[in-house]
Amino acid sequence: MKKHAFLAVAGLFALSGCAMMRPVPIAVADVQPTQGNSAHGTVTFVERSGKIMADVELQGLRPGQHGIHIHEKGDCSAPDATSAGGHYNPTNEPHGAPDADKRHAGDFGNVTADASGNVSQKITVDTWRLGMTKVAQNTIAGRALVVHADPDDLASQPAGNSGKRVACGVITMQ
Incomplete structure (x- = not known):
């Protein structure tokens, strides 16, 4: 009997400890193909310790790298996703690699699709926050995540020469 009482008390402490933990902000982009394309999937964003971790799960891409x-805009309604506007760049920096000192806040780099056209990749960045509204500077909630046909060369201005937009999804807080 004492053993069961101890386990019950230990369980209550464990639960109360969990209840005192701060919730981790989570956002998701349900990525859908643009007209004439088949790329789709989900990108899940988690904010922890001042960094954003993105879990990228995509299918239907041509094998190889994709920007x-x-x-800037949370609008994927145009057939080619041009309604999403340009790269998110609230500080007017030049385009660059995700780890460059000067770059757009929206410069995410490349993902690599395997021989079957699938991407399963984790990316970590520290230049923006998830945020609660699309009007807040340095937040991505309410903006669009866009997947491009070609690799981002990480240098060409204004957007890395990564080709047409093959998929788009609005980032929403969960």
């Missing part, structure tokens, strides 16, 4: 960026 992936946060775009």
